[in-house]
Amino acid sequence: MGDQPTQQLFILDGMALAYRAFYAFITSPMRTSAGLNSSAMFGFTNTVASIIDKESPTHIIACFDAGKETARHLLYPQYKANRQTMPDELRASIPYILRILEAMRIPILRMPGYEADDLIGTLTLHAEQRPAMYSYMVSQDKDLGQLLSPTCLMWKPGKRSAEHELIDCERFTADWGIQTPEQIIDILALMGDASDNIPGIPGIGEVTAKKLIAEYGSVEELLARTAEIKGKRRLVIEENADKAILSKKLATIDRHVPLEFDLDSGKRQEYDADALCAILHELEFKQLATRLCGGRPNVQWQPGDLFSPTPAAEPETHTAPPAQNSDGQMLLFEESSLKTIDDIPHTYHLVTTEEERNSLITRLAAAPLWSFDTETTGLDPLQDKLLGMSFAFTPHEAYYVPVTDGFDLQTFRPAFDSAAEKIGHNVKFDLEVLHANDLATSGPYFDTMLAHTAIAPQLRHNMDDMAENLLSYSTIRLETIATKDGAIDTASVPLETLARYAAEDADITLQLALHLKPQLEKQGIAALMQNIEYPLLPVLASIEEEGMNIDPAILAHASGEMGLCLEAIRERIDTAVGRPININSPKQLGDLLFGEMKLLEKPKKTKTGQYVTDEETLRRLVPSSPLVADILEYREAAKLKGTYLDALPRFISPKDGRIHTTLLQMVTATGRLASQSPNLQNIPIRSEAGRLIRRAFIPRNEHYAILSADYSQVELRIMAALSGDPHLIEAFQSGRDIHTETAARVFHIDRQDVTPDMRRAAKTVNFGIIYGISAFGLSQRLTCSRTEAAQLIDSYFSEFPQVKTCMDDLITTATHNGYAETLCGRRRLLPDLASANGNLRTAAERTAINTPIQGTAADMIKLAMIRVHNLLEGKRSRLIMQIHDELLIDLHESEHDIIPSVIAAMQGALPLPNGVPLAVDANTGRNWLEAH
Missing domain, CATH: 1.10.150.20 (5' to 3' exonuclease, C-terminal subdomain)
Incomplete structure (x- = not known):
């Protein structure tokens, strides 16, 4: 390690340490006198305190996941899909752990869109830029091994009373049989990672992966030299090349997170002894409190309004309080305080006769509001079978209607056509299920998932967690009643059991709505939801149902053209260099651009000494060499070929031959829509590859054209x-x-x-x-x-x-x-x-500055979607997609006269103050490219 550092940064992998502490006591968990499982809090605090006592860090920071989807989920929706749900008692521990860290005055880093590993990677990179600082990653995660360097080590907590282990580059590379720590990424890309659901290449395990990377050095080099591999293994590797490249992207830690965080903000501080002692006494860790802060008097909190913490007037012995999130919202997590269906009186009805159904329909049609939910055989609303529907008018009473073969769903049309407010959780899904079964619906709607997202975007929005946090209620979990041979099989659940589960869903959804409505009013966002987000639900459902027509032959032809283009660029690069070069190899590129051509006097290097060749670096070099422009062009073309031209055909539905993306309504901070499976929002328009992709999106048949209506400079x-x-x-x-x-x-x-x-x-x-x-x-x-x-x-x-x-x-x-x-x-x-x-x-x-501008643009396009959707009601033309400021319509040949009305609807969606006009460019074409 050379000279000892004058600064030592310890980075806590927060969630990993919490899991480790929780499971260390799994056979005999620690509990407070109120029944709260305190194992994770005790083990976590003990580990952190020991590090501070024994290692005397100059800096210490804790990193946690933000609980949001990351770029990896957008790249591969199945990322971490197999990971087991966090145990409820561990989830209840996290807010306490965060409070402990705050009392210890240890900064907590979380950032939506990034995992804790990305934050750790970025922090260690910042630390490497300080010559006197060493960083220590407190974790057992092998994935973090890719970050190791001469000044970055892994501090691996010991088991039970065992001493910790310090893992450096030399030990890690020796353990894995690799030359550099970064090659663990290549090994994971080949063997996959079951814990993160990284696919890897089928049939290649750890031993084979190590052998291949030892021989070829990287995934890219292996794929470039598959001709050297004999037998069936070559075929398997070549057929799964895309999986290997995808897996490598998924396994690579992002070290360039825009943290805006100064490492000196993580300088070690003295504990807030009063606050720390208070929470340790709450958790009944008296000896730990005495050890860390001298056993100051206990300070307690008692429950107040769910969204407004209130200090207790008098301490209460052995009271485990609601935890608080970063916005001061109290979350009722204690396992012992959660009620279940067996604790609360309720009346749930199984509706099986025609007389009972007619009575229910009459009540629904006349009621001012009710909640509803659908039960299906799976999560595809367009193809899975509808098993039943549940409804609730008042809390603690609900109805379940099984949908059997020969059931006339149209009998419920008067209910869904009524003026009643229809309340649901993820309403868009239920609307698509009903529409797929030819049952039309009309608003107004109230969506508890969207309401909670608007009120507390940083929290989890599934109904189970919301019920725990907002109602102190533990719901029946689907996996507990429908798991069969390791998989969810809703269709095999006994009718009475499914009825009880479904009725509870409608009941809890109604209770959540009644709870959330005042909060929307209190936060001043009720009008936003009523005027934009809820009316948008049937629009998005319709777009997802309609899908977009795509010509696989055009994609295949475009893929071939792009392949020829890639070969031409590759030959141009090889000619300019004077020898063949692997464009996919960052090492070869770095050595060429900075070692040979010396395009920069002081080029950046990675921790392993390899030159940095990311897109940002290369774009700055374009004026210096046309070769760099060719490299960037090759990279973009190769990415788009793999992500769209070759991948889009896999998303074509066998049911109707169209692509049905999923639109995400409120996942972005500005309110912009996002899409996934596939992501159609990121197709570039100005590049040749982007134009090739757009050319493949065509009207539904020869009687239609694509109409593109696009806001100009909005x-x-x-x-x-x-x-x-x-x-x-x-x-x-x-x-x-x-x-x-x-x-x-x-x-x-x-x-x-x-x-x-x-x-x-x-x-x-x-x-x-x-x-x-x-x-x-x-x-x-x-x-x-x-x-x-x-x-x-x-x-x-x-x-x-x-x-x-x-x-x-x-x-x-x-x-x-x-x-x-x-x-x-x-x-x-x-x-x-x-x-x-x-x-x-x-x-x-x-x-x-940006939010009022970009957010207003997001509101405007959503309002435009609602207006255009309503304009097209009863017509053959259909709204089929929204991309940023652009609406796409399948326009019937007999309805070209509606184009001015579409433009007017968009221009009038949100009139701007001070007389600023809105401009809309509208064009038609035989495909999306021609229309744009």
Whole structure:
């Protein structure tokens, strides 16, 4: 290890340590006198305290998963799908562990969209840039081995009373039979990882994977040299090449998370002894409290309003309080306090006769509101069989209607056509199930999943967890009644058992709705849900049901063309280099660009000494060498070929030959829609590969065309409207090109003298301002000096002064309120605006500027979708997709006259203040490419 470091950063793999502590006592768990399982809290605290006592770290930080989907889930929806659900008692322990860390004054890092491993990887990379700092990853996870370096080690807790182990590069590589720690990624890519559901290559286990990587060095090199492999193994590897590449992406830790976190914020601090002692006494760890903080008097909390913690007037002995999340929301987690169906009086009805059904339908049609749920044989609403429906009018009473062969579902049309508010949990799924069975529905709707997402986006939104947290109730779990031969088989559940389960679902959904409605009002977002999100549900259901027609022959032809294009680029690169080079090998590329060509004086290197060749680095080098542009073009083309051209045919439904993506309504912070399986939101428009992909999306038959209706420069128009800047408003009102207008003003020239380069620079400034771009960021995008970039920004604000005033006002208002808000009232909490950490505060200020703009654009397109969907009701044409600011419609040949109405509907979806007009470009074509 060389000289001893003057700084030692210990990074806690929080969830891994919590699991380890919980299972260490699994055969004889520790419990408080109130029955709370305290094993995880005790083991976790003991481990952290021992590290602090024995290792004397100068810095210590804890990393946790954020509980959100990550880029890996978007890349591979089955990622971690096989992982068992966290035990309820362990889940109940996490809020206590977070409170313990806060009392120990250890920073807690979580970031939506990233796993704890990514945060750890980023922190260790930052630490490597400090010559006097060593980092120690407190974990047993082999995946973290890829991060090891001469200054980054793994501190592996010992079992029971055993001493911890310190694992360095030399030991790790020797254990795995590899040359560099990073090659563990290649081994995992081949053998897969059952715990994370990383597929790997079928038939290749750990031994074979080690052997292949020892011989070939990397997955990419192995795939490039499969001709050297004999027998069946070669065929298996070649047939599963895409799986290997995918698996490597899934196994690779992201070391460039935009944390905006200064390592010095993790400097070791003294405990908050009073707070630490209070929670240790709550958990009845008296000896641990005496050891760590001298046994100060106990301080307790007692339950208050679910969303407003209230200090107890008097301590209560042995009271395990509700845990609090980061927003101060109390979550009722104690296992002993959760009620079940056997604890609460209820009346659940099994409806089997025609008379009972007719009576229920009459009540449904006349009631002001009711909850409903569908039971199906699986999770595909378009193809799985409907088994039954459940309904509830009042808490603790519900009805289950089995749907058997010959059942006339149309008898329920009066109920679903009524003016009653229909309440559900994940309503979109239920609507698709009913529509697939030819039962039409109408609103209004209330979705408890969406409501809870709007109120507490950082929490889990499945009904089971919500029932525990909000109602102190433990629901019947499907896996406990429907598991057969290791798989869920709902169809085999006895009728009475399924009826009880389904009726409880409708009952709990109704109770959750009654609980959440006042919270929506209290937080000022009820109107947003009623006007946008709930009316959007049938629109999204319709889009998913319709699907998009795609021509696999065009995709196959495009894949072939792209393959030829890739070969041409490869030959061009080989010719320029003077020898064959493996473009997929970061090592070969790095050695070429920086070792031989020396395109940078001080190129960045990875922890293993390999040159960094990521996209950001290469894009900065494009002006220096046309070879780099070819490399980037090859990478993008290869990615799109594998992700779309070759993969899209696998998503074609055998039922109707169309692709049915899943639209995610509220997973983004701005309110933008996302899509998965497949993700159609990330298909580029300007690249040749993107154009080839769009060409394959075609109308449903020869009597239709694709209509594309696309908002023009909507975010810039929103900025003009919010700021009220007269120059921007006048430019939009007159229909002049906004980027030319901006260039003329910032460069102080006439419009006719604006060059293409000037217009491009102005365009970068226009869009950069929306995101609060800095002079450094602008200089990177324009490849100019920071001084020139700063002058451009200053000139922009000089010419458009009200934009600067608007940005300052947005930050001030958000700081005062604690959130940023769109024109429609969508809110985004920004607690970091009050942070003492300058980096966190600056990032939050940029978000405070961007959210009202980008979020308003998201609201606008959603409102447009609702209006266009309603416009098309009763017509042959159908809304089939939304991509960013664009709507796609299957337009029947007899209905071309509706195009002006579509444009008008979009332009009137959300009128902007200060008279800023909205523009919509609408075109038709034989495919998506022609129409766009």
